[in-house]
Amino acid sequence: MPKGSLENHLFKKGVQPMAWATRIQIAVDVARGLSFLHSLNANVIYRDLKASNILIDSKFNAKLSDFGLARKGPSGDGTHVSTRVVGTMGYAAPEYVASGHLTPKNDVYSFGVVLLELLSGRRAMGDETMGGIEGTLVDWARPFLGDSRQFSRIMDTRLRGEYSKKGAQAASSLALRCLCCDPKNRPSMVEVLAELEQVQIQAQRNTPRTIMEQHIKRTSTPSPHKLSSFA
Structure with a gap:
């Protein structure tokens, strides 16, 4: 993919920081891909969602890649699939790590980490910008998520405050729900996608005109390539 991975754009030194509208567009693209995988017809659990597996095309559309760990989800009356625990530390849902019980809600947790x-702009594990705190990004950020007075403390300083405060608060609250310790209380990816699309609409309204025209130009023409969320 021309723009490489999301990991490079978020964490590689010397790369120009992505604008708020671009970040939300990427989140929407990823949510759309996972929503499709979790649909009744597909019933696939991705199982290894992380920044390095999200690839970016020339127009900053995001695609899911590397389906080597994907697994067909539970069928019939089954509530989960029992598997050997695989994935990446910092992204895997705690109940999956503890029991090997695989459900679509495991992907929802991983999406919450990517959204965070x-x-x-911090890594899922041991980011130096967290003041040298050992542990996960989730552990560091959880106290601030969903709090209208605290959520801004998690926001990437490279954005220089150029984002919708209402949209950022909505996104941080959504991330908190995705990261809920009880998987039953996490939203489905269909619900996540619907909420992010509303944040995206607001982000586009608050984007400067010149940037908005570029954003509309690259997202307004439907095509099989644009509609695909997979690399």
Whole structure:
């Protein structure tokens, strides 16, 4: 993919920081891909969602890649699939790590981590910008998520405050729900996608005209390539 991975754009030194509208567009693209995988017809659990597996095309559309760990989800009356625990530390849902019980809600947790990375510009594990705190980004950020007076503390300083405060608060609250310790209380990816699309609309309204024209130009023409969320 021409623009490489999301990991490079968020964490590689010397790369120009992504604008708020671009970050939300990427989150929407990823949510759309996972929503499709979790649909009744597909019933696939991705199982290894992380920044390095999200690839970016020339117009900053995001695509899911590397389906080597994907697994067909539970069928019939089954509530989960029992598997050997695989994935990447910092992104895997705690109940999956503890039991090996695989459900679509495991992907929802991983998406919450990626959304948190998009908001904060920090890595899922042991980021130096967290003041040398050992542990996960989730552990560091959880106290601030969903708090209208505290959520701004997690936001990427490279955005220089150029983002919708209402949209950022909505996104941080959504991330908190995705990261809920009880998987039953996490939203489905369909719900996540619907909420992010509303944040995206607001982000576009608050984007300067010249940037907006470029954004509309690259997202307004439907095509099989644009509609695909997979590399």
